[in-house]
Amino acid sequence: MDVGTIFPHFRDDWVVHRDDALLVIDKPAGIPSQAADPAHPDDVVTRLKAFGEPYLGVHQRLDQDTSGVMVFTRAREHNAALAGQFEGRHVEKRYIACVTGWPKGKDRVTLREKLVSEKDKKPKLAVTHVQVKKRNGPRALLELVLETGRMHQARVQLAHAGAPIAGDVLYGGEYAPRLLLHAQAISFVHPVSKKRVTYATQAPHDFDAWLAGGASREEMPRDGRVVASALDRAILRRYILGHSEGDTAFRLVHGEGDGLPGLVVDAYGNHLVAEFHMSDEHDGPSFRDRLLDRLAALGFDGVYVKRRPRQANTLVDTRRDDLAPREPVRGSAAPEEFAVLENGISYLVRLGDGLSTGIFLDQRENRARVRGLSGGLRVANLFSYTCAFSVAAALGGALSTASVDASMVALERGRANMLHLGLLPSDAHTFHAEDSFAWLARMARRGQKYDLIILDPPSYSKTRNRRFVAADDYPELVANALAVLDRGGRILACTNHRGISPGRFRKLVAKGAETARRQVRQMKDLALPREFPVAAGGEPHMKSVLLSLD
Incomplete structure (x- = not known):
């Protein structure tokens, strides 16, 4: 098992533009802009340095669950030129967001209000220009141009307007596989050429899928691209655990919290245990097989399966082979009993001995x-x-x-x-x-x-x-x-x-x-x-x- 392949520091396809002065990336949802815990750095700068970038000047932030364009300077002499544009509001930042409840007849509006952040208790003006790009019943895709850069600006203002962003845990958004906010484009004057440049990315497929009526907290998405994106985000969020020498057992996919209702995946050393909450009506064998193929392709040595009844008060024989096969359904078998690490403590587990593993x-x-x-x-x-x-x-x-x-x-x-x-x-x-x-x-x-x-x-x-x-x-x-x-x-x-x-x-x-x-x-x-x-x-x-x- 190659940890670096399963939990990459960074990937080439996330790079939008690179020259001697600038690095522009399309940050995936799930990677923080800055380390929340300095003892366990998993932020984008740390990952980029591990990827081979010796120096990066940071000029903007995106929330961990917001995807999209970020720009860095690659040499100190260019910091002042770019920082001045951000401070002087000469950088145009264009976002897209999926919301529920945006009022009809307001296809172009400007939101102006004073916001208070946890760091700065003094109210500061926040200005966001909103344009409706698509509608589907109560759902809408909005384009946002942020004139200012307050903390959680778009999320707070849209929630105050009665249309919280889908997937927003903090501000009451409707269920979605992820926070449906994406920094789509950024425009500024290049510090070397002195010409105005624009760097843009494609809207993630999850946005159109949600707008079309997808996303249910009870059912697994049927769209293969949505499933693949959700699995990719789940792995990005476990980067620190994947690289931790003291942790070889942890949750890799947590059901609806990772946009994959009905599926739980745990890593135990070199093996995975995939747990399905049983429902042949919605998650039939062929669909489960495709999911298992995706898990097997991640690079672990083998995949075990557990199937649990959806009714939590249903008492079952936990050793039934149809619920918990003793052998892996993909790849090679783990030892009957072996040790895993959690916070540096060694515990014994068994992956093929009933519905539970021992921890x-x-x-x-x-x-x-x-x-x-x-x-x-x-x-x-x-x-x-x-x-x-x-x-x-x-x-x-x-x-x-x-x-x-x-x-x-x-x-x-x-x-x-x-x-x-x-x-x-x-x-x-x-x-x-x-x-x-x-x-x-x-x-x-x-x-x-x-x-x-x-x-x-x-x-x-x-x-x-x-x-x-x-x-x-x-x-x-x-x-x-x-x-x-x-x-x-x-x-x-x-x-x-x-x-x-x-x-x-x-x-x-x-x-x-x-x-x-x-x-x-x-x-x-x-x-x-x-x-x-x-x-x-x-x-x-x-x-x-x-x-x-x-």
């Missing part, structure tokens, strides 16, 4: 938090599955860990995880094949106390003792956990129940604390890892709250 990748950041919080603490990990949280806690210096799960098979895999890292044998780390509610009741009767309790139950589960439904039973679970939580302790509470909103989940957790009559010092919402993007109009599938007691 839930959406808990990446929470495991890092648990590792950071666990020093010297007594930690209880309920619904522990293969004990990944317990591993993180033990490596973080936990005084003890107790892993509780109804499945002895899962706990044996957890024990193997601990042994694999040299954490066993140790009396400090115990494993309990038991219903979590029954275990909590037993610990409460014994007067046992813990400092950190992790609650990560499935949305629906059934044991010999009881049936658990997160939407109904989560307050009881929190209350029971609080009965064994010591003063000043914390609970990490999580749910991936898609029917529970973040706000409702906070209320369920708070209700549990109220039932237990424990004083809460803080309830903090925790964000998902950034490789789990949320689509416009959607909500995160995983909700996490860190509950801290006085």
